[in-house]
Amino acid sequence: xxxxxxxxxxxxxxxxxxxxxxxxxxxxxxxxxxxxxxxxxxxxxxxxxxxxxxxxxxxxxxxxxxxxxxxxxxxxxxxxxxxxxxxxxxxxxxxxxxxxxxxxxxxxxxxxxxxx
Amino acid sequence: xxxxxxxxxxxxxxxxxxxxxxxxxxxxxxxxxxxxxxxxxxxxxxxxxxxxxxxxxxxxxxxxxxxxxxxxxxxxxxxxxxxxxxxxxxxxxxxxxxxxxxxxxxxxxxx
Numbered sequence: 001x002x003x004x005x006x007x008x009x010x011x012x013x014x015x016x017x018x019x020x021x022x023x024x025x026x027x028x029x030x031x032x033x034x035x036x037x038x039x040x041x042x043x044x045x046x047x048x049x050x051x052x053x054x055x056x057x058x059x060x061x062x063x064x065x066x067x068x069x070x071x072x073x074x075x076x077x078x079x080x081x082x083x084x085x086x087x088x089x090x091x092x093x094x095x096x097x098x099x100x101x102x103x104x105x106x107x108x109x110x111x112x113x114x115x116x
Numbered sequence: 117x118x119x120x121x122x123x124x125x126x127x128x129x130x131x132x133x134x135x136x137x138x139x140x141x142x143x144x145x146x147x148x149x150x151x152x153x154x155x156x157x158x159x160x161x162x163x164x165x166x167x168x169x170x171x172x173x174x175x176x177x178x179x180x181x182x183x184x185x186x187x188x189x190x191x192x193x194x195x196x197x198x199x200x201x202x203x204x205x206x207x208x209x210x211x212x213x214x215x216x217x218x219x220x221x222x223x224x225x226x227x
Binding site: 031033035037041042043044045048055056058089093097103105106107109110112 | 156159
């Protein structure tokens with residue numbers, strides 16, 4: 001098991017462009033989460049999936065953001081019409097949740113987005 | 117929502133010193149995790165500790181859930197302990213499931 005992986009690790013884009021990030025969770029983890037971390041702050045929750053169902057979205061997730069987990073395995077996070085305020089580290093995490101039990105979350109290395 | 121406060125915000129240590137980091141939270145929680153964020157941004161799991169005490173090498177943690185705080189102890193600090201330490205809590209509300217992070221404690225260990 002190689003842990004949570006994210007791609008790309010760094011992305012530089014111009015304002016107005018669309019970007020897409022990918023996250024591969026730990027195999028057999030059924031929950032996948034996206035967080036955003038700006039400089040000097042702790043990560044903030046964006047959204048999470050249980051299998052392929054998106055169960056919760058933060059108000060931080062504007063209409064320009066969309067996340068998918070089509071087959072309950074990897075997930076993508078797309079940002080349309082990027083703005084300079086979108087510059088941040090985007091972190092993905094996964095966990096295993098069974099009936100009545102929830103377990104710790106494990107994080108990937110993150111994708112650092114810079115919007116020029 | 118639940119509030120998480122960490123103290124101190126910054127900590128400078130001489131190599132070999134011991135230290136205690138504190139995490140206070142505003143409501144009852146079902147899960148508490150401590151992380152170390154390295155200079156490249158990777159969050160490394162230190163402890164999953166909703167209650168009780170755990171030890172892992174030079175690190176140990178104690179969570180007193182009834183009093184809504186957790187402590188992380190670093191003993192005999194090393195330069196590799198430098199980085200940001202985050203406490204994060206989870207409170208199950210219906211189907212909700214997310215970690216709420218504190219602001220972190222930035223630790224610098226000097227040789």
